[in-house]
Amino acid sequence: MNDQRIIVLAVPVFLALIGFELLIGLARGRNTYRLNDALNSIGLGIVSQLVGVFGKLFAIGLYTIVWSHFALWPLSPRSPWVWLGGLVLYDLCFYAYHRAEHRVAVLWAAHAVHHHSEDYNLSTALRQPSSGWIAGWLFYLPMAVLGFPPLVFATVALIDLLYQFWVHTQQVGKLGWFDRWLCAPSNHRVHHAINERYLDRNYGGILMVWDRMFGSYAAEADAEPCIYGKRKPLHSWNPVWSNLQVYADLAFDAWRARHRRDKLRVWLMPPGWRPADVAARWPRPAFDVRQFRRYDPTVSRRSAGMALALFVVMLAATLAFLWNAEALSLAQQAGSAAAIVAGVWLVGVLCSPRPVEPAGVDVPGATRRA
Numbered sequence: 001m002n003d004q005r006i007i008v009l010a011v012p013v014f015l016a017l018i019g020f021e022l023l024i025g026l027a028r029g030r031n032t033y034r035l036n037d038a039l040n041s042i043g044l045g046i047v048s049q050l051v052g053v054f055g056k057l058f059a060i061g062l063y064t065i066v067w068s069h070f071a072l073w074p075l076s077p078r079s080p081w082v083w084l085g086g087l088v089l090y091d092l093c094f095y096a097y098h099r100a101e102h103r104v105a106v107l108w109a110a111h112a113v114h115h116h117s118e119d120y121n122l123s124t125a126l127r128q129p130s131s132g133w134i135a136g137w138l139f140y141l142p143m144a145v146l147g148f149p150p151l152v153f154a155t156v157a158l159i160d161l162l163y164q165f166w167v168h169t170q171q172v173g174k175l176g177w178f179d180r181w182l183c184a185p186s187n188h189r190v191h192h193a194i195n196e197r198y199l200d201r202n203y204g205g206i207l208m209v210w211d212r213m214f215g216s217y218a219a220e221a222d223a224e225p226c227i228y229g230k231r232k233p234l235h236s237w238n239p240v241w242s243n244l245q246v247y248a249d250l251a252f253d254a255w256r257a258r259h260r261r262d263k264l265r266v267w268l269m270p271p272g273w274r275p276a277d278v279a280a281r282w283p284r285p286a287f288d289v290r291q292f293r294r295y296d297p298t299v300s301r302r303s304a305g306m307a308l309a310l311f312v313v314m315l316a317a318t319l320a321f322l323w324n325a326e327a328l329s330l331a332q333q334a335g336s337a338a339a340i341v342a343g344v345w346l347v348g349v350l351c352s353p354r355p356v357e358p359a360g361v362d363v364p365g366a367t368r369r370a
Helices: 003-028 035-070 080-103 105-115 133-146 150-163 177-181 185-192 209-213 239-256 260-268 276-281 301-327 330-350
Strands: none
Touching: 003 035, 003 150, 003 301, 035 133, 035 150, 035 239, 035 301, 035 330, 080 105, 080 133, 080 150, 080 209, 105 133, 105 239, 105 260, 133 150, 239 260, 239 276, 239 330, 301 330
8 A cells, every 4th residue: 555545544543633632622721723723734734745646756766766776785674673773764864854954944945834833733743845855855865775675665754754743732741751762742842842942953753862862852841831833934824835935035035145155055054044245135133932923813704614614625635636646647646736736725815814914923033943
């Protein structure tokens, strides 16, 4: 069974857990869900899976080519140690890639999609970018060179991804020794926070060992609750703009930079870095967490109801498409995916205010997490 069908089978489980978390939050008086944000998060997951139908073939194909021609040892998928070692090595490669996503602007441009949500709940886990496959495969080539077969690579990648779903919750507190060794909700809440003490920490997918080894670990402090989002907020429910916002910001800075070297550095420096001449002519106010407000525009109940109904239709269409994608021609795949993306975009339109200004306060970022 291919990854797409496994995701389809996992979706009802994801939705059931989201519903369970919502009920727990309501019972505790600590609801962490808003309809607009949750629909946008899951909608971005839909778009990511649609694009993944085309992108995964590219990434797995390149991995297979490297494994076929440059593998140093022929590792057998019949050995359980190959699977266990593959999972551990994949998690280390994921750590390196994830850390690079927060330290290299062009990689952050893709990954920022996952951090746009200003809520933190299980729906946030499904908010995935659509362009990460373009460069992400590079970080996993050591596995191919060491001889891990494509089947092992694809399987442990899926395991690592599915594991990370449950850590996106505020309803599970600290877990003692578990937090010290494995990625858990407390650790990952820190990763999504924009507080200065938490910024760019806890990159591990399954293991926290890597963060402790390489100095990127931070514990969640009871005295300082996490504030979620991005230091330059998206302020939009448009899934296409969510995937393009940071790329657009980088492109504008590169275009405006006077020096050729700076035009390249814009893409390779840490997020938020700007050429001195660009920063002087187009300054951004310093980020102040005390002024941060969630983007939460008010829409009518009618619009919210229409958005929810359309979302259900688009989700059903996505599941049908992913299940049958291999039987479709390339033109049919592209047409179906484009139609579903248009529907998800319309869900965002229905969740957006018209024509009043958004209720959130715009706080442009000046340093990291731009």
